Amino acid sequence: MKILGIMGSPRIRGNTDLLLDEALRAARGQGAETEKITVDKLKISPCKEDYACLKDGNCDIRDAMDEIYPKLLGADGVIVASPIFFYGLTSQAKTLIDRCQALWARKYVLKQKPPGSGRKGAFIAVGATKGEKLFEGSILTVRYFFQTIGVDYAGDLLIRGIDKKGEIREHPTALRDAAELGKRLAQGTP
Numbered sequence: 001m002k003i004l005g006i007m008g009s010p011r012i013r014g015n016t017d018l019l020l021d022e023a024l025r026a027a028r029g030q031g032a033e034t035e036k037i038t039v040d041k042l043k044i045s046p047c048k049e050d051y052a053c054l055k056d057g058n059c060d061i062r063d064a065m066d067e068i069y070p071k072l073l074g075a076d077g078v079i080v081a082s083p084i085f086f087y088g089l090t091s092q093a094k095t096l097i098d099r100c101q102a103l104w105a106r107k108y109v110l111k112q113k114p115p116g117s118g119r120k121g122a123f124i125a126v127g128a129t130k131g132e133k134l135f136e137g138s139i140l141t142v143r144y145f146f147q148t149i150g151v152d153y154a155g156d157l158l159i160r161g162i163d164k165k166g167e168i169r170e171h172p173t174a175l176r177d178a179a180e181l182g183k184r185l186a187q188g189t190p
């Protein structure tokens with residue numbers, strides 16, 4: 001069981017990072033192998049929309065995505081973790097997701113099946129405000145991303161009202177809930 005965590009915050013050891021670490025730690029506790037991709041540390045170009053991927057499902061931009069595509073396709077579980085920036089994912093997370101248009105082309109244009117079935121995905125998000133619709137746009141993005149890479153949207157952890165770096169440690173349940181999500185993902189039942 002391999003679990004891949006995509007850490008979309010630029011703030012290392014911030015709220016998203018701490019939540020994702022808890023989820024991955026708990027997954028390892030269940031015997032899973034885990035890997036965290038801190039997107040902000042990598043060089044990933046935005047999608048250039050030249051649609052080279054329509055030919056054979058491969059992007060013609062050479063950068064860190066070369067190593068991320070096989071990881072996305074080889075994981076049994078994928079966690080997308082991002083703070084909310086302007087009611088959406090961070091540009092770091094969104095850039096990685098947009099580059100998966102190449103995988104969209106494989107599935108929907110070239111009619112190739114994404115590898116494996118029963119792969120599960122989870123979404124962790126944190127925002128400062130308390131608005132009812134705070135996570136709606138991001139959930140849609142992550143759902144469509146998971147559909148593209150052949151992963152079921154199996155659960156999420158959405159935390160409101162957290163702003164300062166590391167403030168998540170003061171939340172009554174969030175870190176425990178993140179661990180529970182990671183544990184269940186590793187068990188295949190989030």
Ligand SMILES: Cc1cc2nc3c(=O)[nH]c(=O)nc-3n(C[C@H](O)[C@H](O)[C@H](O)COP(=O)(O)O)c2cc1C
Binds near residue numbers: 130162164
């Ligand atoms: C550029 C930017 C945009 C933000 N937009 C929102 C927003 O639309 N809604 C919200 O509730 N919080 C917003 N926030 C606050 C962050 O979501 C919040 O501080 C979060 O806890 C940061 O998590 P992190 O420590 O993992 O980066 C924004 C923060 C930044 C820097």
